Amino acid sequence: MSSSLFSPLLLIIIVPVSALLIFLALITRPRPTRIPIKGRHVFITGGSSGIGFAIARLAAAEGARVSILARNRQRLDEARDSIRLATGVEVGVYSVDVRDAEAVARAIEVAGPIDVLICNQGVFTPQELEKQEMDEIKFIVDVNLMGTFHLIKAALPNMKRKTRETGLPSSIAIMSAQAGQVGVYGYTAYSASKFALRGLSEALQHEVIADNIFVSLIFPSDTDTPGFSEELRRRPEISKIIAASSGGMKADDVAKISLNGIKAGRFSIPCNFEGTMLSIVTAGLSPQSSFMAAFLEISFASFMRFVALCFQWNWFSSIEKWHAKNYSKQN
Numbered sequence: 001m002s003s004s005l006f007s008p009l010l011l012i013i014i015v016p017v018s019a020l021l022i023f024l025a026l027i028t029r030p031r032p033t034r035i036p037i038k039g040r041h042v043f044i045t046g047g048s049s050g051i052g053f054a055i056a057r058l059a060a061a062e063g064a065r066v067s068i069l070a071r072n073r074q075r076l077d078e079a080r081d082s083i084r085l086a087t088g089v090e091v092g093v094y095s096v097d098v099r100d101a102e103a104v105a106r107a108i109e110v111a112g113p114i115d116v117l118i119c120n121q122g123v124f125t126p127q128e129l130e131k132q133e134m135d136e137i138k139f140i141v142d143v144n145l146m147g148t149f150h151l152i153k154a155a156l157p158n159m160k161r162k163t164r165e166t167g168l169p170s171s172i173a174i175m176s177a178q179a180g181q182v183g184v185y186g187y188t189a190y191s192a193s194k195f196a197l198r199g200l201s202e203a204l205q206h207e208v209i210a211d212n213i214f215v216s217l218i219f220p221s222d223t224d225t226p227g228f229s230e231e232l233r234r235r236p237e238i239s240k241i242i243a244a245s246s247g248g249m250k251a252d253d254v255a256k257i258s259l260n261g262i263k264a265g266r267f268s269i270p271c272n273f274e275g276t277m278l279s280i281v282t283a284g285l286s287p288q289s290s291f292m293a294a295f296l297e298i299s300f301a302s303f304m305r306f307v308a309l310c311f312q313w314n315w316f317s318s319i320e321k322w323h324a325k326n327y328s329k330q331n
């Protein structure tokens with residue numbers, strides 16, 4: 001009885017699913033890899049605070065040689081002291097503004113060839129476009145996007161050389177955000193800067209794969225950091241309501257997930273459950289090295305689009321209600 005039930009099931013479900021999995025394992029690119037961290041040079045921008053600091057400490061604990069770059073010298077020194085206390089590792093510190101291309105190039109020259117470059121610096125001051133000053137919009141784009149160009153341009157030649165010499169794969173990781181996967185009220189400048197990083201990352205992965213360099217794009221949700229506390233004070237009411245759709249995280253958890261994703265050579269790195277749903281619905285033509293993740297993307301694409309439309313319905317309803325309330329207050 002059970003065997004007669006089992007054999008049609010086997011034919012109808014298990015055989016095609018296995019065939020698809022095997023096919024995906026053969027075609028997904030780039031090919032899966034492992035990128036070692038121990039004993040290698042990990043260079044982290046924004047490493048003096050929040051997520052960047054948590055990644056720096058974790059990389060040091062895993063035996064990497066760590067360099068951190070940020071503007072404020074005092075906070076860099078505090079970060080270095082705290083990592084030394086926790087891990088015994090002496091990190092290199094570089095007081096540089098990523099907007100200054102020459103200063104970035106000098107710091108990277110002094111730090112020496114990099115194996116894992118983590119472009120994590122970022123500024124996020126949410127405000128409606130109509131109210132936000134052009135200077136601030138330009139500041140957000142310059143730090144988040146142009147700063148990342150400066151870093152990669154400066155680091156890439158020596159990264160390629162070192163990767164060739166050692167035969168070990170290397171990584172360029174870029175910190176995006178969930179607001180880099182979906183545009184959110186109050187984040188026109190920020191979302192623009194983070195969406196741009198996706199275009200950069202996809203194109204760059206094509207350009208560096210032959211050199212055995214893997215690009216990772218990380219998408220955290222709201223994360224408890226010094227920068228986030230600052231952000232909360234300026235966040236418009238509606239932005240708060242929409243951002244609450246995704247759960248908050250701790251910097252240490254984001255750091256762990258980020259570093260694991262980087263070591264596995266993953267292109268897209270979501271950080272929580274909502275992030276996984278977002279990555280499935282926004283997968284598009286992004287590279288995918290995991291055949292299991294590719295299988296999930298294929299299986300849930302249309303259902304996740306349905307869920308996404310429900311979220312948008314909910315967000316637009318909140319905006320409508322809020323607007324109606326404020327309009328009646330004004331009159």
Ligand SMILES: NC(=O)C1=CN([C@@H]2O[C@H](COP(=O)(O)OP(=O)(O)OC[C@H]3O[C@@H](n4cnc5c(N)ncnc54)[C@H](OP(=O)(O)O)[C@@H]3O)[C@@H](O)[C@H]2O)C=CC1
Pocket residue numbers: 045046047048049050051052069070071072073075096097098099120121122123124143147175176177178219220221222223224225226227228
């Ligand atoms: N926290 C969150 O909710 C989320 C954060 N992210 C992203 O994660 C990254 C880190 O965020 P988080 O840890 O919260 O931020 P923090 O504000 O806590 O830390 C930001 C770091 O970037 C450095 N930095 C800022 N501007 C520059 C600059 N012009 N040149 C060099 N370094 C700079 C800061 O140092 P200094 O000021 O001294 O230069 C600091 O070390 C950002 O890219 C952010 O967009 C993504 C999703 C959610």
Ligand SMILES: CCCCCCCCCCCCCCCC(=O)[C@@H](N)CO
Pocket residue numbers: 124177178179180182184220221222223228231242243244245246274275277278281304305307308311
């Ligand atoms: C299938 C569909 C699933 C939908 C899931 C919904 C999740 C959307 C939430 C978006 C939150 C964006 C907040 C900005 C976070 C950020 O980047 C700032 N903290 C600054 O860095």
